[in-house]
Each structure stands twice: as C-alpha cells, then as structure tokens.
Amino acid sequence: MRPWEENIRKVVPYVPGEQPRREGIIKLNTNENPYGPAPGVQAILRGFEAEELRLYPDPSAGALTEALAERYGLSPGQVFVGVGSDDVLAMAFLTFFNSGKPILFPDITYSFYSVWADLYRIPYERPALDEDFRIRKEDYFRENGGIIFPNPNAPTSLAMGLEDVEDIISRNPGVVVIVDEAYIDFGGESALPLIEKYENLLVVQTFSKSRSMAGVRIGYAMGSPALIKALSDVKYSFNSYTMSRTAIRLGVAAVRDEAYFQETTHKIKATRKQAAERLSHLGFVYPDPSANFIFASRPGTDAKALFEALKASGIYVRYFEGPRVGDYLRITIGTDEQMEALFQFLERY
Ligand SMILES: *Cc1c(COP(=O)(O)O)cnc(C)c1O
Numbered sequence: 001m002r003p004w005e006e007n008i009r010k011v012v013p014y015v016p017g018e019q020p021r022r023e024g025i026i027k028l029n030t031n032e033n034p035y036g037p038a039p040g041v042q043a044i045l046r047g048f049e050a051e052e053l054r055l056y057p058d059p060s061a062g063a064l065t066e067a068l069a070e071r072y073g074l075s076p077g078q079v080f081v082g083v084g085s086d087d088v089l090a091m092a093f094l095t096f097f098n099s100g101k102p103i104l105f106p107d108i109t110y111s112f113y114s115v116w117a118d119l120y121r122i123p124y125e126r127p128a129l130d131e132d133f134r135i136r137k138e139d140y141f142r143e144n145g146g147i148i149f150p151n152p153n154a155p156t157s158l159a160m161g162l163e164d165v166e167d168i169i170s171r172n173p174g175v176v177v178i179v180d181e182a183y184i185d186f187g188g189e190s191a192l193p194l195i196e197k198y199e200n201l202l203v204v205q206t207f208s209k210s211r212s213m214a215g216v217r218i219g220y221a222m223g224s225p226a227l228i229k230a231l232s233d234v235k236y237s238f239n240s241y242t243m244s245r246t247a248i249r250l251g252v253a254a255v256r257d258e259a260y261f262q263e264t265t266h267k268i269k270a271t272r273k274q275a276a277e278r279l280s281h282l283g284f285v286y287p288d289p290s291a292n293f294i295f296a297s298r299p300g301t302d303a304k305a306l307f308e309a310l311k312a313s314g315i316y317v318r319y320f321e322g323p324r325v326g327d328y329l330r331i332t333i334g335t336d337e338q339m340e341a342l343f344q345f346l347e348r349y
Contacts, residue, residue: 014115017318026341028332029316031154031183031293033212035264035335038257041213041250052245059236061243067255068220072192077225080232081251083242085182085206085219088231089148090116092202092221095234096176097122101145106135108325110154110180129153133287133295135160140168147172150180152188152290155320155330159188159290166191169198176227178202185210185265186272187290192222199224209292210265211254218243218251268292272333278343286328297328309349315342 017030036042061081069076082088093116097103100123105113107126117124127139133156140147147168152159169177169191179191181203192203202223208214221231235242243251254261272289279286279296286296297303307319307329318330333339 009119011119012115014112018316020316022314025314025316026334026338027316028293028334028338028342029318029330030214031209031291031330031332032214033209033264033268033292034333034338035212035267037212037216037250038254038260040253040257044249044253048246048249055245057241057243057245057248059240060232061248064218064243064248064251064255065220067252068222071255071258072222074195074222075225078195078222078228080221080223080228080235081243082219082221082235083247084208084214084217085180085204086112087217087242088204088219088221089113089178089180090119091231091234091238092176092178092204093117093120093122095230096178096202096227097146099145099175101143103146103148104140104144105148106153108133108153108156110150110182111320113148129156133158135164137164137167141171144172144175146175146177148178148180150182151191152183152186154183154291155293155318155325155328156287156295157183157289157291157293158287162189162191162194166194169194169201173198173200176200176202178204181205182209183291185261186269186292195223199226202227207251207254211261212264213250213254216247216250218247268333271336271339274336275331275333275339275343278339282343282346293330293332295328295330303327303329306349310342310345313345315345317342 064081065076065079068079082091102123102125103117104125104127107128114124130136135149151165165179177200181190184190191201195201195203202221204221207218276289276294279294284296284298286294303326304319307317310317
C-alpha cells in the first residue's frame with residue numbers, strides 16, 4: 001500500500017438499481033413512476049431561459065420550501081429541502097446521530113442506512129423484522145442513539161400503523177426519530193401530524209416516486225423548527241447551493257398541481273390492486289403492499305433465475321441477494337400495459 005492510501009476513507013458504497021441504456025425495455029426495477037411529471041413541469045422547462053443559470057440559486061430554496069409548507073399546512077421554518085431524500089437523509093445522519101450510541105433500523109430495509117452510518121462512523125444495530133416482515137416496535141424501546149425506518153418499509157412495501165409509529169416516537173424522547181416516507185403517498189398513514197407533538201420527529205419525503213421526478217432530485221424533511229434549523233446549519237457548513245434554480249422552479253410547479261398528483265397516485269394504487277390479485281392467482285405470496293411496488297415470492301420458484309429470465313426478455317425488476325429477501329422479487333408498479341407484459345411472461349414461465 002502506498003503511504004497516502006492508508007489515510008483514504010474506505011467505504012462500501014450503496015448499489016443503486018440498474019439504469020440500462022437499452023431501448024424498449026420495461027423498467028420495473030427502481031420504483032420510478034410510470035406517469036410523467038405534472039404538465040406544469042413541462043411548461044416551465046419550455047419557458048426556461050439559459051440566462052437564468054448565470055445567477056446562483058436562492059440558498060434557502062425559499063419558493064420551494066414555501067410551496068411545500070403551504071401544501072402540508074406548515075410554516076416554512078418546518079421544512080428543509082435537499083437533492084433527493086438521499087441528500088436530506090445523509091444530512092440528517094450527519095446532523096442528528098452523534099451520541100456514539102448505536103442507532104437502530106430494521107435488518108431488512110433501505111440499504112443506504114448502513115452505508116451512511118458506515119460513512120459517518122455511526123454505530124448501529126439492526127433489529128430483525130418478524131416472520132411476516134413486520135417491524136417489531138418493542139425492539140425500538142431500548143437505549144439508542146437515534147432511530148430511522150421507512151414507512152411503508154422498503155423493499156417489503158409493508159406499512160406500520162400510525163399508533164405503532166407513535167409508540168416508537170413517544171418511547172424515545174431523548175433521540176431524533178426519522179420516519180422515511182418515500183412511499184407514503186401510495187399507502188399507509190403519514191406521521192406528519194405528529195411533528196406538532198414531538199419536537200424530535202423528522203418526517204422525510206421525496207419527489208422521486210409519487211411526483212415522478214426522480215431525475216430532478218428533490219427531497220424534503222418536515223419537523224420542528226429546532227430540527228430544521230440544525231439541518232440547515234449543517235447544510236450551510238457543507239454546500240449552500242444544493243438546489244439548482246431549475247430544480248426549485250420545477251419542484252414548485254409539481255407541488256402546485258394537486259389534481260395531477262391525486263390522479264396518478266390513484267392510478268398506481270388501482271394497478272397495484274390488480275397486479276396483487278394476478279400474482280396470487282399465479283401462486284405468488286407477498287406482504288400486503290402499501291408502496292408502488294410488490295415484494296413477491298413464489299414457493300418452489302427460484303427468484304434469481306426468474307429475475308434473470310425476465311431481464312433477458314427485457315423486463316427489469318429488482319432482486320436482492322441474501323437470507324429471506326433472496327427468495328423475493330421487488331416489482332415496481334408500472335402502467336397497466338407494462339404489467340400486462342409482465343404477466344404474459346410470468347404465465348408462460
Ligand atoms: C427511493 C428512496 C429514497 C430516496 O429517494 P430520492 O430519489 O433520493 O429522493 C429514500 N428512502 C427510501 C426508502 C427510498 O425507497
């Protein structure tokens with residue numbers, strides 16, 4: 001090893017789902033939304049002047065924080081925006097998890113959590129989900145340095161009831177509890193109303209799934225002014241201009257179109273219901289889905305072989321190696337036509 005190499009930070013990075021360049025595929029592997037962004041987003045892009053990029057953006061992304069505050073009935077001081085919720089969550093780990101005590105998150109969950117914890121050298125413990133892939137709230141009733149879990153959980157698509165979420169929060173007044181609601185617009189009950197009651201609760205959401213804007217990179221956190229100020233202070237110690245002028249304007253246009261948001265999330269929920277029924281007919285089992293994907297397994301069928309066969313025929317779903325999850329495929333809900341192509345393949349297979 002060369003001497004300078006000894007002092008390089010060693011990390012095992014998160015592995016995102018494939019973004020194949022191949023044309024004409026059916027992409028059900030990264031939980032993107034099959035419907036485009038709200039029409040107002042396209043209109044902004046058409047009218048966008050390159051000259052506008054000469055200036056730095058508003059460092060507070062005020063127009064976007066205000067639009068979100070209005071949409072969720074909050075004050076702008078309760079909202080923080082970032083470059084996708086990955087950026088917001090990474091910033092939150094850096095800001096809130098500094099006690100030296102282990103933070104807690106489920107053993108089967110969004111795999112970025114352990115990556116950030118390793119990156120920032122935050123110790124962590126991962127209580128196991130129960131045999132039905134449910135989070136056992138009692139596992140979070142012990143001393144810890146902070147808590148994070150998605151609701152609905154990923155990759156299981158299972159939602160935890162709000163009472164159980166509140167139990168976890170109320171039993172942990174001494175640490176920050178983060179509820180990652182990347183999929184809440186597709187099912188489950190948001191913990192957002194609880195931010196008025198618990199100053200240590202941070203609710204994180206994203207434009208990537210329900211608002212169909214994964215390519216723009218917008219995520220946001222909502223919480224007490226004290227938490228939001230702490231996050232902002234860390235952000236301004238890192239990079240003042242995380243949100244581009246374009247992202248801010250496109251984000252505002254998306255939040256303003258409530259009708260389109262409702263219409264497309266309802267369509268996805270309807271397609272999910274049909275897909276779940278068809279999967280059952282084909283002998284698949286799955287936890288009750290509340291997100292825009294179904295985590296499905298077929299007893300007697302090798303999930304990895306099925307994943308490979310689907311891919312060879314141009315249908316991409318997500319497969320995770322490992323005990324328990326290795327028997328499952330995570331299938332994003334696409335359009336009715338895309339799901340039809342998937343089912344035609346599965347019936348033949
Ligand atoms: C997709 C996802 C995110 C990150 O989404 P961004 O595109 O970075 O906003 C965060 N948490 C979970 C559980 C997700 O599935």
